[in-house]
Amino acid sequence: MTILQTILDHKSTILSSLLENEPQFEVKRKTRPSLYNDLRKAETLQIISEMKRASPSKGLIAEGANPIEQAKTYEQAGAACISVLTEEKFFKGSFQDLVDIANHVDIPILNKDFIIHEVQIDYAKAAGASVILLIVAALSDEKLKAFYTYASMLGLDVLVEVHNEEELDRALAIHPKIIGVNNRDLKTFTVDLAQSEKLANKLNDYDDIVFISESGIWNAEDATRVAKAGAHGVLVGESLMRSGDVGEALTSLQVPLPFVAKEVK
Numbered sequence: 001m002t003i004l005q006t007i008l009d010h011k012s013t014i015l016s017s018l019l020e021n022e023p024q025f026e027v028k029r030k031t032r033p034s035l036y037n038d039l040r041k042a043e044t045l046q047i048i049s050e051m052k053r054a055s056p057s058k059g060l061i062a063e064g065a066n067p068i069e070q071a072k073t074y075e076q077a078g079a080a081c082i083s084v085l086t087e088e089k090f091f092k093g094s095f096q097d098l099v100d101i102a103n104h105v106d107i108p109i110l111n112k113d114f115i116i117h118e119v120q121i122d123y124a125k126a127a128g129a130s131v132i133l134l135i136v137a138a139l140s141d142e143k144l145k146a147f148y149t150y151a152s153m154l155g156l157d158v159l160v161e162v163h164n165e166e167e168l169d170r171a172l173a174i175h176p177k178i179i180g181v182n183n184r185d186l187k188t189f190t191v192d193l194a195q196s197e198k199l200a201n202k203l204n205d206y207d208d209i210v211f212i213s214e215s216g217i218w219n220a221e222d223a224t225r226v227a228k229a230g231a232h233g234v235l236v237g238e239s240l241m242r243s244g245d246v247g248e249a250l251t252s253l254q255v256p257l258p259f260v261a262k263e264v265k
């Protein structure tokens with residue numbers, strides 16, 4: 001069994017507790033800028049910086065990190081968005097992290113989790129997220145479309161994540177505005193930026209789609225490589241969480257975009 005399937009199986013065991021209880025979080029800031037609009041306007045590579053304590057591939061990364069401090073540092077350094085992992089068992093995240101961060105920063109916030117039911121989208125919104133993640137490999141075509149429509153109706157941006165061409169074709173069928181290419185193969189944990197370059201050939205045909213290259217970005221060289229391929233942004237976790245100077249590490253990834261930014265229609 002793959003790790004993705006193990007995570008999804010675990011998710012389904014905890015769904016009942018979400019379904020039985022209404023989400024009750026105290027979030028002060030209710031509105032945030034649109035990540036999609038911000039990405040469309042950008043002239044430098046945009047950084048979605050992640051609060052990541054641990055992962056199945058790396059184990060503990062930064063167990064004691066303070067989510068509020070980490071998020072404030074990201075925001076001050078010019079991050080476009082903060083990605084907050086809320087998965088508890090494998091990533092040591094929580095909805096409390098999301099609420100805490102939502103109460104201390106103004107930029108868009110992505111709830112990074114493994115969504116298999118609409119109730120998780122309700123929880124993401126209630127806890128302060130303005131963006132959710134839908135992983136194509138985790139969903140049927142029917143559910144992908146239904147969850148995308150539901151999240152859009154709630155005013156949330158959606159990052160639709162793919163890893164290969166087959167998943168990209170499935171994603172394109174629902175006409176998403178933001179597509180993330182995960183450079184990490186969730187079956188083998190192999191990370192290869194060539195995956196972004198490969199799928200960029202097709203993605204670059206779509207003027208209205210913004211493309212995020214996810215995982216395995218460690219330095220300006222990596223950032224430049226995916227920006228050259230056509231990425232508008234990168235999703236970065238481990239390298240920022242391990243950095244001794246988070247602000248400088250983040251700023252170094254904000255390389256110029258080689259294409260002219262297009263106006264939002």
Ligand SMILES: O=C(O)c1ccccc1NCC(=O)[C@H](O)[C@H](O)COP(=O)(O)O
Nearest residue numbers: 055056057214215216217235236237238
């Ligand atoms: O990171 C993992 O090991 C992982 C394993 C299984 C499913 C998802 C996983 N990661 C989620 C992510 O997409 C990354 O946290 C994100 O792209 C940042 O990646 P990185 O910069 O390489 O930490």
